Structure formats: structure tokens, C-alpha cells
Amino acid sequence: MDFRNLDRCVHYRMLKNASIPKLQDVLTPESVKNSNIPIAAGLTFNYAARGVNNDIIDLLGKLAEEQELLPKYRALVSGEVMNTGEQRKVLHHLLRGQLAGDVIEKGKNLRNFYLEQQERIADFANQVHQGNILGSTGKPFETIVQIGIGGSDLGPRALYIGLANLLRPKIRAEFISNVDPDDPNSVLQRLDPEKTLFILVSKSGTTQETLTNENYALRWLETAGKRRNVNIRPAQHMVVVTGTPGPLADNPAYLDSFYIDDYIGGRYSVTSAVGGVVLSLAFGPGVFAELLDGAAETDRGALENQEIRGNAPLMDAMIGIWERNICNHPATAVLPYSQALLRFPAHLQQLDMESNGKQVNRSGQSINYMTGPIIFGEPGTNGQHSFYQMLHQGTTPVPLQFIGFSLPQMAGNVEFQGSNSQKKLNANLCAQVAAFALGKEDSNPNKNFPGDRPSSLIYGKQLTPRILGALLAHFENKVMFQGFAWNINSFDQEGVQLGKLLTNNILKGQAGPLLDEYMKLLGS
Numbered sequence: 001m002d003f004r005n006l007d008r009c010v011h012y013r014m015l016k017n018a019s020i021p022k023l024q025d026v027l028t029p030e031s032v033k034n035s036n037i038p039i040a041a042g043l044t045f046n047y048a049a050r051g052v053n054n055d056i057i058d059l060l061g062k063l064a065e066e067q068e069l070l071p072k073y074r075a076l077v078s079g080e081v082m083n084t085g086e087q088r089k090v091l092h093h094l095l096r097g098q099l100a101g102d103v104i105e106k107g108k109n110l111r112n113f114y115l116e117q118q119e120r121i122a123d124f125a126n127q128v129h130q131g132n133i134l135g136s137t138g139k140p141f142e143t144i145v146q147i148g149i150g151g152s153d154l155g156p157r158a159l160y161i162g163l164a165n166l167l168r169p170k171i172r173a174e175f176i177s178n179v180d181p182d183d184p185n186s187v188l189q190r191l192d193p194e195k196t197l198f199i200l201v202s203k204s205g206t207t208q209e210t211l212t213n214e215n216y217a218l219r220w221l222e223t224a225g226k227r228r229n230v231n232i233r234p235a236q237h238m239v240v241v242t243g244t245p246g247p248l249a250d251n252p253a254y255l256d257s258f259y260i261d262d263y264i265g266g267r268y269s270v271t272s273a274v275g276g277v278v279l280s281l282a283f284g285p286g287v288f289a290e291l292l293d294g295a296a297e298t299d300r301g302a303l304e305n306q307e308i309r310g311n312a313p314l315m316d317a318m319i320g321i322w323e324r325n326i327c328n329h330p331a332t333a334v335l336p337y338s339q340a341l342l343r344f345p346a347h348l349q350q351l352d353m354e355s356n357g358k359q360v361n362r363s364g365q366s367i368n369y370m371t372g373p374i375i376f377g378e379p380g381t382n383g384q385h386s387f388y389q390m391l392h393q394g395t396t397p398v399p400l401q402f403i404g405f406s407l408p409q410m411a412g413n414v415e416f417q418g419s420n421s422q423k424k425l426n427a428n429l430c431a432q433v434a435a436f437a438l439g440k441e442d443s444n445p446n447k448n449f450p451g452d453r454p455s456s457l458i459y460g461k462q463l464t465p466r467i468l469g470a471l472l473a474h475f476e477n478k479v480m481f482q483g484f485a486w487n488i489n490s491f492d493q494e495g496v497q498l499g500k501l502l503t504n505n506i507l508k509g510q511a512g513p514l515l516d517e518y519m520k521l522l523g524s
């Protein structure tokens with residue numbers, strides 16, 4: 001396989017010389033009808049308003065071939081070491097299906113290992129639901145609290161919120177991530193310690209915030225036991241999800257332990273035990289299995305559809321390359337018109353920016369082209385009343401990724417002024433696509449809309465577990481393809497280390513006068 005920098009590609013140079021079409025010229029009712037690619041589970045990607053014409057798509061398809069994106073994906077799922085920085089395999093796809101031959105490590109079949117963890121999680125969740133596993137004072141668990149940060153928080157939290165309105169949770173979930181003491185305090189003040197089960201999640205088992213909050217939770221349980229004069233055994237109220245081998249693994253004090261390995265990156269871990277425990281306890285193991293099926297279907301489509309026009313994550317990725325490297329757009333906004341996807345942009349922020357925010361190629365050499373964009377977003381219509389002003393009339397065009405559904409997740413869709421709420425929501429979404437793309441001329445420059453601002457639309461009937469899994473995997477695969485195209489390693493995150501090091505220096509009193517001065521400002 002050939003790993004080459006993007007600027008050494010023939011088709012990249014051809015794209016650089018291509019003229020950028022006006023969106024007004026390519027967006028028509030026919031193009032809306034003809035620019036759909038199925039993702040999976042009934043979810044579809046529409047790129048009509050993304051500002052690329054057929055010639056550009058042909059070139060993007062050839063660039064994808066030249067950069068061997070599909071063969072690289074195949075190598076990844078076959079267990080080749082694709083995380084060059086850490087010399088690791090990258091196996092999150094294997095959590096939800098097997099796309100190539102067995103992946104064996106030291107005689108162990110890793111698909112079997114992941115399945116075994118899924119079975120153990122399902123069994124544990126069923127036992128809790130049936131009341132066979134109780135709190136240490138004999139009461140059933142009423143709330144689960146996931147303690148974790150980064151990948152051990154964002155994906156699980158986004159997916160929990162994504163389904164909590166559609167499916168009545170069997171057990172309500174809360175999340176604690178920040179080392180700010182106000183985070184655990186505000187969550188725990190509402191809860192009954194005797195009926196609370198903590199899920200401690202840390203792949204490395206060393207994350208400062210998570211270990212601090214674990215300690216906080218154990219003390220909270222202990223203090224409550226003393227105050228109530230009951231025998232709460234704190235560790236019996238905590239299960240752990242962690243990497244094996246690792247510092248939190250094999251500790252019999254915890255009620256139970258579930259494992260991942262080094263080949264599941266934090267931001268790619270929501271379909272492992274990291275998301276599996278909380279989602280199975282909240283909604284039941286069957287729901288988690290449906291989510292995995294939706295993701296697996298996307299993964300398979302992304303591998304098997306060789307043609308860019310039939311492969312949604314590949315098309316999304318390559319148009320993203322066009323926007324970033326040819327049109328020089330610095331950011332992408334993710335705009336779900338679905339309240340359930342409230343925290344989905346935050347998850348994509350980590351997924352995309354921690355994966356592709358890189359300045360060296362996979363061999364560690366500097367590169368001289370742009371890589372991953374800034375990702376941000378909020379659900380519509382809320383965003384419209386906030387930052388859309390800049391998106392419409394600001395000096396920096398930002399490509400947009402809309403997400404929308406035909407049906408809401410809950411009953412109670414009120415008719416008012418001739419339409420119901422869901423119709424109003426979707427009318428807003430469609431209106432925004434057109435307003436961004438076509439703009440509106442006005443003799444008053446202050447009221448002029450330049451238009452020519454690209455967007456895509458991912459749409460489906462209703463946000464279900466399968467659709468949510470499909471949506472998640474779409475973005476995971478998009479990010480992976482872009483990393484291959486840029487010839488960067490999307491699977492490490494050295495950029496988070498320096499801050500951790502300096503924090504520890506401060507806490508050990510070894511930070512030096514500059515940081516001492518800043519600490520004084522904060523009175524610490």
C-alpha cells in the first residue's frame with residue numbers, strides 16, 4: 001500500500017486547478033432528487049447543496065482511489081497496525097461486525113473477546129433489571145451514574161440523550177465528567193446513594209479527572225452510610241469499564257468489571273463496553289445490539305461500495321477535502337434538527353478534531369496542507385437564534401451538515417397556526433438550506449445575503465437505535481477516510497499531553513514563576 005501526502009497526488013493537483021462552481025448553478029430540484037446515497041437502516045445522505053458538480057465528484061472519486069482509501073480501510077479492519085504513532089491496530093469496527101478475516105492477537109480471537117464482553121454486559125444488565133443484583137443495603141438501583149471524560153463520556157452521553165425520549169429508560173442515567181467539584185456535587189445532590197450504581201469508565205485507568213471523581217463518589221457513598229447508619233459498601237455500588245491489562249483491571253473490590261483493549265480508541269469506544277454498559281443498563285441489551293447493527297450496516301456499506309456515488313461516508317469525506325483544501329473553509333458546523341441530538345455535535349467535536357487535528361503525516365513528517373476543520377454545532381432551530389447570523393453574512397463561509405427526521409421521538413405534536421411543531425421544525429431546516437445556498441440580493445448591503453454557502457442533509461424517518469448507530473458510524477468512517485486522504489494518523493492524540501504535564505507540575509509545586517503567577521490570579 002502506498003502512503004503519500006495529499007499534495008503528491010495527481011488528482012489533488014487537478015482539483016486545485018478546477019474552477020469552483022457556484023452553488024446557485026448546481027442546486028436544482030433534480031439535483032436534490034438525484035444526490036441521495038443510502039447510509040444504512042433507512043438513513044440517507046443528500047449532497048445536492050454541497051457545491052460540487054459531476055466533474056468534481058469524478059475527480060474526488062479518483063483522488064480517493066489514488067489515495068487507496070478503501071484498501072486502507074480493508075487493511076484496518078484486517079488488523080494491520082494503522083495507528084502508527086502508538087503502533088496499534090484500530091479495531092472499533094470489529095466491535096459490531098467482522099468485515100475481514102479473524103483478527104488474532106497472541107492466540108486470542110479479538111472478535112470473540114469483544115463478543116464475550118457484550119454477553120457479560122447483557123447478562124449483568126438483565127440481572128440488575130430483574131432485581132437479582134441490588135445495592136449493598138438490598139435496594140434496587142434507580143439511577144446509574146457514568147464517571148468518565150472525553151471518549152469515556154461524550155459518545156455515551158450523546159447516545160443516551162439521543163434515545164432517552166424515544167425509549168423510557170429502565171434506569172435513568174446521569175453523567176459526571178469534569179474535575180470541577182460542582183459537576184459531581186450538582187449531580188449527586190439529587191440522588192439516593194443506596195439506589196445509585198456508578199459506572200467508572202477509563203480506558204487508561206489513569207485519567208486525573210475520572211480518578212478524582214471516583215474518589216468523590218466513594219466518599220459520598222461512605223458518608224451517606226454513616227449518616228443514615230446503614231452499611232453501604234461503596235465498591236459494591238461501582239462497576240468499572242477499563243482497558244486490560246491496566247491499573248483498574250482485575251480489582252475484585254468493584255461489583256463487576258468490563259473490558260476493552262488498546263485497539264479501541266477512546267473517541268471510537270462508544271460501541272464497546274464504554275457505551276455498552278450504560279446503554280444496556282438504561283435501555284436494555286437489545287437496544288444496544290440494535291445500535292451496533294445500525295453501525296455495522298454503515299461500516300459494511302462504506303467498505304463494499306467502491307463507487308463514490310454509492311458510498312456516503314466516502315462522499316462526505318471527499319467533499320470535506322474539497323471544502324477544506326480547495327475552497328479553504330476552516331470549519332464545519334453540525335446542525336441536527338432534532339433535540340435528541342443535543343450532545344451529538346460535542347461528540348463529533350472530539351471524534352473529528354482529536355482524530356484529524358494533526359500537523360505531521362503518519363510517518364511524523366511535517367505537511368504543508370490543511371487537515372481537520374474546526375467542528376461545532378447546536379440543534380436547530382436554537383442555533384438559528386444564535387450563531388446563524390455569522391453563518392449567513394459573516395466573512396468566513398462555513399460548510400454545514402444538517403440532520404433531520406420525518407417524525408419526532410415523542411407523541412404530542414401540537415397544531416398551531418395551520419401546522420404542527422414537527423412540520424415547522426422541518427420547514428425551518430429546508431428554509432435554511434435554501435437561504436444558505438441561494439442567498440437573496442438586496443439593494444441595502446446590510447440586508448444582502450451572498451448565498452453560495454454549502455450544506456448537506458442526512459435524513460431518516462425517526463431517530464431509532466439502529467439509525468443512531470448508522471449515523472455514528474457514518475461520521476466515524478468519514479473521519480477515517482479523511483485521515484487516510486491527508487496521510488495523517490487519525491488514531492492518536494499527542495496534542496493533549498502537554499497540558500496534562502504542566503498541570504501535574506503545578507500540582508507538584510514544580511511549575512515555575514509564570515504558572516505560579518497565573519495560579520495566584522485564581523487564588524489557588
Ligand SMILES: O=P(O)(O)OC[C@H]1O[C@H](O)[C@H](O)[C@@H](O)[C@@H]1O
Pocket residue numbers: 149150151152201202203204205206207210266267354493496
Ligand atoms: O478513558 P480514559 O483513558 O480515561 O481517557 C479519557 C480521554 O482522555 C484523554 O486525554 C484523551 O484525549 C481522550 O481521547 C480520552 O478519551
